[in-house]
Amino acid sequence: MQAGKPILYSYFRSSCSWRVRIALALKSIDYETVPINLIKDQGQQFSQEFQALNPMKQVPTLKIDGITISQSLAIIEFLEETRPTPRLLPQDxxxxxxxxxxxxxxxxxxxxxxxxxxxxxxxxxxxxxxxxxxxxxxxxxxxxxxxxxxxxxxxxxxxxxxxxxxxxxxxxxxxxxxxxxxxxxxxxxxxxxxxxxxxxxxxxxxxxxxxxxxxx
Amino acid sequence: MQAGKPILYSYFRSSCSWRVRIALALKSIDYETVPINLIKDQGQQFSQEFQALNPMKQVPTLKIDGITISQSLAIIEFLEETRPTPRLLPQDxxxxxxxxxxxxxxxxxxxxxxxxxxxxxxxxxxxxxxxxxxxxxxxxxxxxxxxxxxxxxxxxxxxxxxxxxxxxxxxxxxxxxxxxxxxxxxxxxxxxxxxxxxxxxxxxxxxxxxxxxxxx
Known part of the structure; x- marks a missing residue:
């Protein structure tokens, strides 16, 4: 599976997307944004294409290292385990x-x-x-x-x-x-x-x- | 700080409490239960005494190793880090x-x-x-x-x-x-x-x- 640059499915106003964007920025991870407009077109998160990526029909979703992860804290924990610097969880x-x-x-x-x-x-x-x-x-x-x-x-x-x-x-x-x-x-x-x-x-x-x- | 036996503040029917009870059982951790009845006395979780332990006024809350942790997944991750066997998170x-x-x-x-x-x-x-x-x-x-x-x-x-x-x-x-x-x-x-x-x-x-x- 080709890993390539991570892709973040995000909505500018989504607070859960923002959590992940901060993690990506702190860890200096270069990524592409695919905007999912939660309001336009009666909600782009309900499209067949997006549902296949995230059955919960929510943002954020991150494609990275050949896998697709949803749920912001699960994404952040994955980033922490695979890109530990700077750390987002204390040692103790x-x-x-x-x-x-x-x-x-x-x-x-x-x-x-x-x-x-x-x-x-x-x-x-x-x-x-x-x-x-x-x-x-x-x-x-x-x-x-x-x-x-x-x-x-x-x-x-x-x-x-x-x-x-x-x-x-x-x-x-x-x-x-x-x-x-x-x-x-x-x-x-x-x-x-x-x-x-x-x-x-x-x-x-x-x-x-x-x-x-x-x-x- | 005296650690002693862990104390789980729990309600029998609370699904979040059950999550933690399973973790404690799988990891063979001996503990005491302090029942917090979410319905009786207009909700025992609203007592001053319990609020001091968990300001969210929810169960479960676990006292362990001299600290008090709320939120079931935070508790389970702590148990996993401090009592890793059997593991509840895969290695990969x-x-x-x-x-x-x-x-x-x-x-x-x-x-x-x-x-x-x-x-x-x-x-x-x-x-x-x-x-x-x-x-x-x-x-x-x-x-x-x-x-x-x-x-x-x-x-x-x-x-x-x-x-x-x-x-x-x-x-x-x-x-x-x-x-x-x-x-x-x-x-x-x-x-x-x-x-x-x-x-x-x-x-x-x-x-x-x-x-x-x-x-x-």
Whole structure:
């Protein structure tokens, strides 16, 4: 099987795609983007062609080393195991557990409950209230967790997978007009991370499929 | 810090708790169960005491080696790193990616959308339809993925973390009266796994907090 340059199926605004884009940027992995527009054409993720790559009909999906991987954290763990530098998981198993706990709190406990397909089912008039409630519940927990794990970043002073989950989730919170005042630790870490180049080049406002009016 | 015997905060019916119970059983780790009844006393997970352990107010939570870990997959990865035998992740990074992809498909893509707190918000009259729809969407994808990854179990012929996620999710599907006929691969693997001792001793019908009428 020809490996070639990795291909990331991504949507500029997808927070899960952003997680992977940050990992690729931090590890200096050159890749091509194939944009999958989740809204256009009634959702390009529902095409036969894309479903064959990812039966969950979600982004991101990464073709790399001759295989196709879906689920952002599974992708990041694969990148970590095959391209270990710079590392996104600490060496100490207890700290690794903290990183994964924070990552899963976002990836299983917050994001899925406020993603596009759920909001569609909730109905347009309830979307904002629903999303805000889900994010507040999650951020209350996260703020408390981070108070005991954080240094400069989510866990100590090294950028980790947890940070790759945090920043895109805060961006979602901002889109849903969540008041972030009650979350000073989350806000501080988010701001520090957004100053890093890998978080900037991977930002939704700078992707090949970012609409001109949202570019920055 | 005194480590002592690990303590698992668990609810007999929680599918995420079951995942961890299987891991503990497979790895022959002796532990104590502290039952957290998600329904009684308006939900024991909301007590101040439990919130201090797990700010997300969810089970499972594991106290082990002097730390407290929440999120079932983070717990299982920690057990895997600190108690590697028998392994729950294959050696080959590509197969590990498949295991994590399947695990995350369930842990982020299916279970959170049909768990107790979401069903409460959906309203009693819509619960069954909602849960069935979510599980059908997920199982359609999972069936397709497993057709290319499965051997005897989810990925090849070794029990892995993916199997620890599959069996409890199938049990949820059965509780919500999902017709499993369209999913022959899922059904076959589930049946094979349920014959293993670790899946039996960890089963919801055999926990310290299982009500007498549900015991088997």
């Amino acid at each position: 198993p207890k700290k690794r557990a903290q990183v994964r706990m924070i990552s899963d709190t976002i990836a299983s406990g917050i994001q899925p409950l406020q993603n596009l397909s759920i909001l569609k089912q909730v109905g347009q008039e309830n979307q904002l209230t629903w999303a805000q409630k889900v994010i507040h519940t999650g951020f209350n927990a996260l703020e408390q967790i981070l108070r005991s794990t954080a240094g400069k970043y989510c866990v100590g002073d090294e950028v980790s997978m947890a940070d790759l989950c945090l920043v895109p989730q805060v961006a979602n919170a901002e889109r849903f007009k969540v008041d972030l005042t009650p979350y000073p630790t989350i806000s501080r870490i988010n701001k520090t991370l957004l100053a890093l180049e890998a978080f900037q080049v991977s930002h939704p406002c700078r992707q090949p499929d970012t609409p001109p009016e949202l570019r920055a | 990074p590509k197969k590990r990616a498949q295991v994590r992809m399947i695990s995350d498909t369930i842990a982020s893509g299916i279970q959170p959308l049909q768990n107790l707190s979401i069903l409460k918000q959906v309203g009693q009259e819509n619960q069954l339809t909602w849960a069935q729809k979510v599980i059908h969407t997920g199982f359609n994808a999972l069936e397709q993925i497993l057709r290319s990854t499965a051997g005897k179990y989810c990925v090849g012929d070794e029990v892995s973390m993916a199997d620890l996620c599959l069996v409890p999710q199938v049990a949820n599907a059965e509780r919500f009266k999902v017709d499993l006929t369209p999913y022959p691969t899922i059904s076959r693997i589930n049946k094979t796994l349920l014959a293993l001792e670790a899946f039996q001793v960890s089963h919801p019908c055999r926990q310290p907090d299982t009500p007498p009428e549900l015991r088997a």
